[in-house]
Amino acid sequence: MEKAKKFVEGHLFQNFILAVIVLNAAIMGIQTAQHLPAGVQQMLLLLDTACLWIFIVELLIKLIVYRLPFFRSGWNLFDLTLVTLSLFSEFSFFSIFRIFRIFRALRSLKALKSLRSFRLVSGLKNLRIIVEAIGRSIPGICWSGILLLLVYYIFSIMGTTLFGPQFPDWFGSIGRSFYTLFQVMTLESWSMGISRPVMEVFSWAWLYFVPFVLCTSFLIMNVVVGIVVNAISEVSASQADQAVEEEEPSENAHIQLRRELSNLRKQLAHVEALLDQQEIEKK
Numbered sequence: 001m002e003k004a005k006k007f008v009e010g011h012l013f014q015n016f017i018l019a020v021i022v023l024n025a026a027i028m029g030i031q032t033a034q035h036l037p038a039g040v041q042q043m044l045l046l047l048d049t050a051c052l053w054i055f056i057v058e059l060l061i062k063l064i065v066y067r068l069p070f071f072r073s074g075w076n077l078f079d080l081t082l083v084t085l086s087l088f089s090e091f092s093f094f095s096i097f098r099i100f101r102i103f104r105a106l107r108s109l110k111a112l113k114s115l116r117s118f119r120l121v122s123g124l125k126n127l128r129i130i131v132e133a134i135g136r137s138i139p140g141i142c143w144s145g146i147l148l149l150l151v152y153y154i155f156s157i158m159g160t161t162l163f164g165p166q167f168p169d170w171f172g173s174i175g176r177s178f179y180t181l182f183q184v185m186t187l188e189s190w191s192m193g194i195s196r197p198v199m200e201v202f203s204w205a206w207l208y209f210v211p212f213v214l215c216t217s218f219l220i221m222n223v224v225v226g227i228v229v230n231a232i233s234e235v236s237a238s239q240a241d242q243a244v245e246e247e248e249p250s251e252n253a254h255i256q257l258r259r260e261l262s263n264l265r266k267q268l269a270h271v272e273a274l275l276d277q278q279e280i281e282k283k
Contacts, residue, residue: 004065017058021119024051055083055119075128082118129239133231140227148220155181155212162208166201170194184209185216 007013027048031041059080063070070076121127156177163171170180184190190213198205 001065004061008062008065017054018120018124020051020054024048025120027051052083052086055079056087059083078121079119125239129232129235133228133235136235137227137231140231141224144220144224144227148216151212151215151220152178152181155208158208163198163202163205167198170198181212181216184212187213187217 027044030036031044031048036044059076062076066073066076121131153174156174159171159177159181160174164173164177169176171177180194184194190209195205195209198209
């Protein structure tokens with residue numbers, strides 16, 4: 001079992017699975033092309049099915065090797081979920097169950113099948129670091145979102161009160177003001193499309209738009225970016241420490257082996273000295 005675990009965690013097996021994931025993603029992209037020859041479609045379908053079975057075999061091997069600890073890894077559960085959803089969309093016999101009829105409906109869109117491309121996240125270490133960092137930064141992002149929502153609410157009330165009568169399509173209600181401010185925050189045609197037309201009626205309107213853009217697009221968004229970057233640094237450092245801890249036992253084993261070899265050499269030298277002394281005494 002230890003050999004099987006080393007094989008599953010080895011670079012050869014991991015790189016093979018990664019290559020299959022990339023190939024499968026490319027196949028699903030080609031399958032979306034229109035007017036493909038029937039022979040090409042059939043070949044792509046066979047390759048796609050073969051990739052799916054490779055993923056199933058991979059999961060079965062991991063289940064056999066890791067057993068219950070398999071389910072303690074979030075990435076293993078992530079892979080299992082994607083492959084299971086893809087399996088439901090691939091085989092029509094699952095549609096005999098009422099609960100799976102939705103998968104049959106989505107099969108024509110290949111929506112569930114395309115989710116297998118997300119396995120690139122679990123296959124590449126750097127992508128896993130980013131996803132784990134985003135997960136860790138969710139609490140900080142939520143607090144930033146609350147602050148952003150508060151800023152939106154205040155500016156929406158101001159915009160509805162100040163500009164609503166003259167610009168009902170943009171600021172006629174709190175909801176419309178929210179959507180208009182969202183467009184302003186994304187910097188999508190906010191100056192020529194919204195700000196300047198309002199400034200033609202209210203010359204001082206820049207005092208409303210400029211602070212909002214500074215608060216949302218620059219300050220709060222940079223805070224969110226800073227939270228994610230900090231989380232990425234923490235995850236990277238944590239994984240580096242974990243790798244060092246995993247390497248330390250092997251290094252200690254090498255040191256212990258060297259010590260034992262050194263002791264054996266000393267003992268051999270001592271035995272040789274005794275033998276030489278006995279030969280001298282015999283002479």
